[in-house]
Amino acid sequence: MRKIIFSICFFLFNLIYSQLTYTVCDSDDDGIYNFSISDREKIVKLYQFDYQEEAEIYITVNRGGILKVKNLESTTPSIEFVCAATVTEPTFFEIAVNSKKEMFVTNAARIIYKVDSVSCEKTAMSTVADHDIQALSFDRLDNLYKSDGTSLVSRASANDFDNFIPWHDFGSGFPSGDFVMVDDKMYISWAYNRFGGLNDLFEVTVDDNFNYISHVNLGAIRDDTWGLASEYGKLYGVTYAELYEINPKNLSTKTILTNPRIFPNAAWWGAAGK
Incomplete structure (x- = not known):
């Protein structure tokens, strides 16, 4: 069996699976x-215990509410409608999910709502935009990031969505x-164009508190990419x-699921990993 230097392997294992500990003795x-082989089986069991839930992604639909793509990594992913559109709320724009698996959306009124994924009841969190919010996401500390359609990205601390401050202007x-x-x-x-077209993928380096350090433009991804999501280490x-x-290392792409409904009212918009 191939020999691996213990100190390096142990460091990498704890770096990737920081909540899990597997101790070996030299x-x-x-x-x-x-x-x-026994070591491998034990490590796999630890991994499966930590990530036993299925990978799923939420997507907002133009005049169609919110759907969830289930069985994401299978050969037959499926769609489940979570919250349908209503007369009073015909459109959700962007969607974000925090570490507590709480779901937040924006709408045409430029309000951030917290949405119960079972009852679909909405609770207004704040009115924070002068323009439509084009992007919305949480980091791992549950800071909330947004863009109002300019090059400036703003951030609010967890549970304080009334106070967005500039994070970085690109x-x-x-x-x-x-x-x-x-x-x-x-x-x-x-x-670069509000009417769609070319999209590039920016890779941003941040510090331990998710403050901006630097970024690089990795290059073009598929046109009209209006949502990004991460789920179990995949983009x-x-x-x-x-x-x-999307594979950020070489920008190769693979279609997971095509939109089965009719344009334009069923166009997919925002996205968030569960």
Whole structure:
């Protein structure tokens, strides 16, 4: 069996699965540990225990409410409608889910609502925008990020959505697809035209408190990517017509599900991982 230097392997394991601990012993003090089949099985059980829920993504639908894509990693993902559109609330724009799995949306009135995913009852949290909110996401500390359709991204602290302060101004263009974390990087779908078209993927380096440090433009992703979501370490994009997976390392993409309904009233917009 291939030998792995114990100190490096142990560090990487705890870095990736910070809530889990698996201890091994270097019995002969040579700095090397041979991982056995038994070790592998125990690690897999730990992983499955921590991530036993199915990967799912919420999507807002133009005049169609909110849906959830289930069985995301299977060959046959399915769609479940969570909250249908109503006469009084015909349109949800953006959607975000925090670490407590609480769901938040924005609407044409430029209000952020908390939505009960069972009853669909809405609670207004704040009116925070002079323009339609084009992107909305939480980081891992439950800080809430938004863009009002300019190059400036603002952030509010968890549970204080009345006080958004500037986070970073990217200079030109505007976020069209959220501010989602995959591993230690934040990803944003960036647009240049309000009427759709080209989208680039920005990779943002942040510090431990998710303050902006720097960013790079990785290049073009699929046109009209108006939503981004992360789920179990994978990055997904949403266009009007499809949900697709993005590999940030090489920008390769894979269609997960196509929109089965009719345009334009059923176009897909915002996205959030559960």
